[in-house]
Amino acid sequence: MRRGSPRSVGSRAPRRLAALLVAALAATAAPAEERGPASATGSDSLTLNGHAYALFGIDGLGFNQSCLVDGQPFACGVAATRALQTLLAAAPVACTPNTEGEALCTGADGDIALALVTQGWAVADPAGAEAYGAAEAAARAAGAGAWAGQFLAPAAYHELIAATEARYAEAAAETVRAAAEAGLVAGTLDLRGLVAPVPTETTAGDLPPRALRLAAFGPGRIAAAVPAPGIFTWPAVAAALEAERQAAIATLAADLAAPVWQALAERPARTVATADAAAFYAALNDSAAAWRRAGRQPLLYVMAPDLPAWVRDWFGGHPPAGATVTRHAGNASPAYLGTIDGIDVYLGAGSARAALLVPADLLAAVTYRRDAAGHVLALDAPATPGAWTLRYAAALGWRDDPVLWLAFPRRAAPTPDAG
Amino acid sequence: MNRLFAALLAAALVALAGFAIVVFTASGPPAPGPEPAAPAAPVAIAPGAAARFDAWAAPLRADGLTVTAEGMAEAGDTVTLANLAIAGPDETPGWRWTAERAALYDKELFHLQAAGATAFTVTTAAGADTVWSGRADAIGVAMTRDPRDALGRTIILRVNGLALAPAGTDAAPMTLADGQLRILRQGGTGLLAAGTDIALRLTDLTVPPAAGTAYGSRVKSFTAQLLVDRPVTRYSLRDAFDYLARRDQTLVELGAVALDWGTLHAIGKGAFGLSLAGAPRGRFEVTLRDPLGLLDALAAASAALPATLADTYAALLLALGAAGGDSLPLAVAVTGGAFVLAAPGGDIALGPAPSVPPPQ
Numbered sequence: 001m002r003r004g005s006p007r008s009v010g011s012r013a014p015r016r017l018a019a020l021l022v023a024a025l026a027a028t029a030a031p032a033e034e035r036g037p038a039s040a041t042g043s044d045s046l047t048l049n050g051h052a053y054a055l056f057g058i059d060g061l062g063f064n065q066s067c068l069v070d071g072q073p074f075a076c077g078v079a080a081t082r083a084l085q086t087l088l089a090a091a092p093v094a095c096t097p098n099t100e101g102e103a104l105c106t107g108a109d110g111d112i113a114l115a116l117v118t119q120g121w122a123v124a125d126p127a128g129a130e131a132y133g134a135a136e137a138a139a140r141a142a143g144a145g146a147w148a149g150q151f152l153a154p155a156a157y158h159e160l161i162a163a164t165e166a167r168y169a170e171a172a173a174e175t176v177r178a179a180a181e182a183g184l185v186a187g188t189l190d191l192r193g194l195v196a197p198v199p200t201e202t203t204a205g206d207l208p209p210r211a212l213r214l215a216a217f218g219p220g221r222i223a224a225a226v227p228a229p230g231i232f233t234w235p236a237v238a239a240a241l242e243a244e245r246q247a248a249i250a251t252l253a254a255d256l257a258a259p260v261w262q263a264l265a266e267r268p269a270r271t272v273a274t275a276d277a278a279a280f281y282a283a284l285n286d287s288a289a290a291w292r293r294a295g296r297q298p299l300l301y302v303m304a305p306d307l308p309a310w311v312r313d314w315f316g317g318h319p320p321a322g323a324t325v326t327r328h329a330g331n332a333s334p335a336y337l338g339t340i341d342g343i344d345v346y347l348g349a350g351s352a353r354a355a356l357l358v359p360a361d362l363l364a365a366v367t368y369r370r371d372a373a374g375h376v377l378a379l380d381a382p383a384t385p386g387a388w389t390l391r392y393a394a395a396l397g398w399r400d401d402p403v404l405w406l407a408f409p410r411r412a413a414p415t416p417d418a419g
Numbered sequence: 420m421n422r423l424f425a426a427l428l429a430a431a432l433v434a435l436a437g438f439a440i441v442v443f444t445a446s447g448p449p450a451p452g453p454e455p456a457a458p459a460a461p462v463a464i465a466p467g468a469a470a471r472f473d474a475w476a477a478p479l480r481a482d483g484l485t486v487t488a489e490g491m492a493e494a495g496d497t498v499t500l501a502n503l504a505i506a507g508p509d510e511t512p513g514w515r516w517t518a519e520r521a522a523l524y525d526k527e528l529f530h531l532q533a534a535g536a537t538a539f540t541v542t543t544a545a546g547a548d549t550v551w552s553g554r555a556d557a558i559g560v561a562m563t564r565d566p567r568d569a570l571g572r573t574i575i576l577r578v579n580g581l582a583l584a585p586a587g588t589d590a591a592p593m594t595l596a597d598g599q600l601r602i603l604r605q606g607g608t609g610l611l612a613a614g615t616d617i618a619l620r621l622t623d624l625t626v627p628p629a630a631g632t633a634y635g636s637r638v639k640s641f642t643a644q645l646l647v648d649r650p651v652t653r654y655s656l657r658d659a660f661d662y663l664a665r666r667d668q669t670l671v672e673l674g675a676v677a678l679d680w681g682t683l684h685a686i687g688k689g690a691f692g693l694s695l696a697g698a699p700r701g702r703f704e705v706t707l708r709d710p711l712g713l714l715d716a717l718a719a720a721s722a723a724l725p726a727t728l729a730d731t732y733a734a735l736l737l738a739l740g741a742a743g744g745d746s747l748p749l750a751v752a753v754t755g756g757a758f759v760l761a762a763p764g765g766d767i768a769l770g771p772a773p774s775v776p777p778p779q
Contacts, residue, residue, distance in 0.1 A: 066712075068719040071635015071681025073712060150719045160718070163729035164736070171733050234711030234736070235745035242740025 035094045038105070043080035044113070044122055046088060046105070048095050053103035055113040057128025059154040060084070061121065061146060062161065064223060064232040069149030075232070076146045080121035083145070087112050120145020123154060161222055166385075169217035172245050173379055173388050176214065180252040180390070181377040184368065189257045191363070192335045192346040193299040197397075199366040201376070207369045207393035212255045216248040217241075218386020252390070261349045263396050264301075264358065264403065271354070271405040277310035280355075280408055281320045287357055287404045288343050297360035298342070300406075301349035308355065308408045314340055357404040365397030468493045472500065475523055475530055478562055478572065483508050483653045488521070496525040503533060512656040512778055513542040518558060529559030529577065539583065541656075544779065549585070553592050556580025570606030570613075570650045575599065596623035604650050615647040633720040634681030644674040657778045664693035664777070670701055682716040684708035691753070697775040701753040708746045710735050 038048040044060030046053055060080050061067075067076035091108035105112045116122040117132050120139040124132035140147045152160065183189050187196035225240035226232045272287060274280040288298035302311050315338045319325040327338040335347040343357075350356045368376045369392070380389040468491035476486035490501030499522045506515035517540075518533035538552035557579040565571025577599045584592035598621045607613025624638040647662070648671075663671060670690035677686045689703030707713060714732060718724060725731075739747050750761040753772045 066715050066719075068633070068635075068682075068716050071633070071637065071716065073682060073716060152719055152724075156724060160724065160729055160732070164732040167729045167733035168736050171737055175737065233745075234709060234715075235739060238711070238736050238739035239743070241736055242743075245737075245740065 033094055033096045036092050038088045038093045038095070040081050040085040040088055043077060043084055044116065046084065046093075046095075048093065048103075048105075051097070052101070053095055053097055053105070054101060055116070055122075056098065056102035056104050057125050057132050058113045058117055058122040059125050060116065061151065061154050062157045064161075064226065065151065065154070065157050066232075067146050067149045067151035074149070076121075076149075076151060080116070080146065083119055083121045084112070084116060087115055118144070120147045162219065165217075165219055165222055168221070168241065169382075169385070172217050172241070172248075173214070173382075176216070176245060176248045176252055177375075177377050177379045177390060179249045180256060181375065183253050184256055184392075185376055187366070189253055190333050190335070191257055191260060192301070192333055192348055193297070193344045193360055194260065194358075194363050195297075195361045197363060197365050199368055201368050201370050203370050203372075207367060207395045209391065209393050210259065212252065212390045212392075214248060214252055214255075214388040214390060215386060216244055216388065259394070260363065260396065263398070264349050264356065264362075265351075267358075267362075267398060268402040269405050270402050271407055273407045275409060277308070277313075277320065280308060280310065280406060281323065283406055284343065284357065285341060287406070288341075291359045291401075292342065297344065299358050299360050300340075300343050300345045301356040301358070302337075302345065302347060303350045303352055303355075304347065311337070311345065311355075315345075351405075353409075354405040354407040357406060359399075359401055362399050362401060362403070363396060364399050365395075367395045367397070369393040468498045471498050471523060471525075475562075478564065479505065483655070485509070498523040503531075508653055508655045508657075510655065510657055510778075511542055511544055514654075514656060515540040515542070518555075521558075529561045529575070531560040533558040537581075537583075538586070550587075551583040551593075552586045553581070553583040555582075565605075568606040568608045570604055570652065571608070572602075572604045574602040574604075576601075591627055593627060594623075594625045595621060598622070598624075602651065604652075606650055613648075613650055615649070615651040617645040617647060617651075619643050619645075633717045634683050637681070639679040641678050641680070643676045646672045646674055648672075660693065660697070660775065660778055663691070663775075664695050664697065666695070668692065668694070673703075682709070682713045684713075689751075693775055695777070697777045698756055699753045699772045699774065703751045703753075704748060705751055706746050706748045710747050710749075711739065 034049050034051065036049050038046045040046050041052065042060060042063055044055045044058055046055070061077040063077045063081055064075075065077035066073040068074075087107055087109070093105050093107045093112065095103040095105040097103040107115075109115055111131075113122070113128075114131060114135055117124055117135040118139055120142075124136040126133075139145060151157075185199055185201070187199050189196065221241060221244070222237055225237040272283045274283050284300065291298045302308070314320065314323070314325055315327075319340065323341055325338060325340050327336075331344075333346065337345040337347060339345065344360070370376050371378055376392055378391045380391065382388050471493070472488060472491055479486050485506040486504070488500040488503045490499070492499050499520070501520060503518045503521040504515060505517075507513050517538045519536035521531060521533035523530055524532060533555065534557050535554055536552070537555050537558065538550055540548050540550045542548050555578060557577075558581075559575075559577045561573075561575040561577075563573045565573075577597075578595060579597055581595040581598065582592040583594075584590050599619070601618045603616040603618075605611045605614055605616075619642065621638065621641040624641065625636050626638060627636070670692040672688075672690050674688045675686075676688060678684070685705050685707050687703050687705035689701055689705075691699070691701035691703075693699055711732060714728075714735065718728060735747065739745075742748070752759045752761070756772055756774070
């Protein structure tokens with residue numbers, strides 16, 4: 001038997017809105033009645049002459065909705081969509097749209113919506129014609145279509161999926177926030193060789209406020225998680241959502257480190273101009289020598305593996321004469337390129353025409369503020385679904401060493417400076 | 420979370436608990452008294468139909484069962500029986516199984532084989548019988564004894580093509596394509612510790628539709644293993660209750676439970692028991708395959724959706740994604756008369772756990 005409550009007006013709101021937009025865009029051109037071949041876009045929606053319509057007066061099963069027959073699930077949403085497609089394929093249809101993007105459509109055998117309800121693949125909308133209600137009662141009594149088993153009322157199904165997406169978004173965003181905060185507080189962000197000092201926390205202080213944007217977990221994710229024409233399964237949806245969640249964690253962790261690179265670029269600096277690979281290599285070793293003598297690890301940041309071009313050659317098997325090029329297997333940073341004469345080389349923080357040389361212990365202190373709720377990272381409710389803001393306050397402390405820019409000539413095909 | 424989810428776990432756990440209560444029993448140390456003459460394994464059948472029947476029944480009678488039959492006749496190696504009846508101890512609740520036709524086979528693994536009309540009766544109070552009657556394609560009972568261990572015994576009960584319905588009603592029968600119950604009892608005199616290892620396997624069990632609203636009427640398979648820490652010497656429902664409702668409130672270990680019923684695919688293990696008043700309690704580690712598909716089924720079959728259903732979907736989506744694959748391990752406790760699920764967002768009351776009335 002059918003379960004659930006009669007559908008609410010809002011349950012079809014997204015589809016109605018979409019149809020409304022399409023109808024509005026085409027309002028000047030769309031005739032009162034359209035004729036032609038049509039295609040099903042769902043169990044109760046179709047396209048005709050480029051216009052999208054929802055069938056007026058009925059509510060079809062969700063495309064990914066499953067029904068239950070004696071304990072066994074079957075893809076009744078897919079079956080319902082196929083039923084509509086079969087009705088549409090029989091002959092050209094005629095649709096009379098209303099101003100809400102809905103339409104009364106007739107085909108070879110008359111009212112298409114009525115046929116769907118009669119076949120048990122859609123339920124009557126209380127706002128629709130009485131004939132639809134009578135057809136639904138007959139289909140239910142006959143066990144036609146989905147009525148052969150049990151199913152959620154389409155409206156309840158759509159509401160459940162939307163609510164699940166909303167709840168998942170809240171929960172997943174919180175897990176992303178917590179994971180990022182854990183990395184921040186534990187000092188395990190990937191700082192590309194920079195030694196992360198043990199962070200300190202404060203509940204007060206005038207620390208610079210910062211904000212991060214995170215775009216993830218918007219509406220429609222559950223349907224989007226099924227690759228067309230894939231078969232809907234919850235494990236597949238869970239895997240796709242988990243991939244999005246992990247990507248969000250990685251993105252957020254990278255974004256949290258961004259202020260470090262910005263601050264590095266603004267540190268007091270010296271600049272050494274080099275003309276070629278040999279000069280660059282000599283300047284690199286000369287500049288790092290003092291730090292090495294003091295037992296401090298030098299780090300070289302380049303913007304891309306081919307800038308300067310000779311860096312790519314060095315790690316491609318053509319090191320400078322007398323140089324020792326290695327790669328430490330234990331370095332898990334994806335930005336790590338390798339080590340030349342003991343100087344660790346990473347991507348990032350440099351510029352298009354200069355590489356940045358710093359000691360690894362340059363960052364001396366990191367301070368975060370923990371708010372009244374006990375959070376270092378605070379998650380704002382999204383202003384729009386899927387657009388999250390995370391706020392925090394942090395201060396960075398640096399040693400006095402000036403950083404060193406090793407400049408090199410512009411390439412033949414210059415790359416724009418990275419900000 | 421919701422009550423829907425409770426149903427799936429309750430189905431698995433309560434079924435197993437009920438199974439343990441109804442089918443198995445254990446007592447304390449074996450009752451003193453002479454053991455029947457210990458035949459070499461397997462049980463030997465003496466000459467003469469009645470003598471051969473008595474020899475076969477002796478071990479069961481020694482365990483407190485009442486075993487009777489009529490119309491005994493010898494036919495070569497076989498003794499045919501009519502109206503075979505095996506009953507538990509004379510107490511309430513009590514039980515009794517009857518078969519219209521049976522035979523003893525000298526040289527078969529299943530010495531006792533029955534087919535045709537059969538019935539199972541449970542007596543909950545004097546004169547209050549619940550009778551399930553029907554037919555079976557084949558019922559076989561095998562018994563072997565360990566000659567080194569007075570209590571050591573293996574009993575195998577196998578059933579094929581069983582159909583039973585409440586007597587006197589027109590209810591649809593419950594059918595079972597294949598079932599096997601194996602009881603391995605050790606007295607503790609050998610290398611093995613004293614105890615009873617009880618295993619049940621049911622294949623293709625159909626239950627009345629009303630009982631399978633969400634999962635359907637067909638239980639594809641159910642297996643369970645119950646580890647009783649003492650030799651089972653009486654097949655008493657009363658003793659079964661006492662065993663589960665221990666005064667020291669320790670739990671009975673349940674191992675390797677697996678249930679494949681509609682969209683409910685669960686494997687697990689745990690421990691279970693009853694309070695002295697019959698309230699269930701226990702803890703289980705359950706792995707559910709496609710728990711969200713199961714939730715779909717429960718939702719489709721639900722008369723009213725819980726307001727927190729979306730929370731449950733979201734929590735399971737998160738957990739399933741983190742776990743990878745299509746299965747999710749869940750911890751379930753039975754406490755305070757309810758099933759409680761340790762979910763990613765915290766403990767969730769799943770729903771009530773039915774009590775078992777103590778024997779009067």
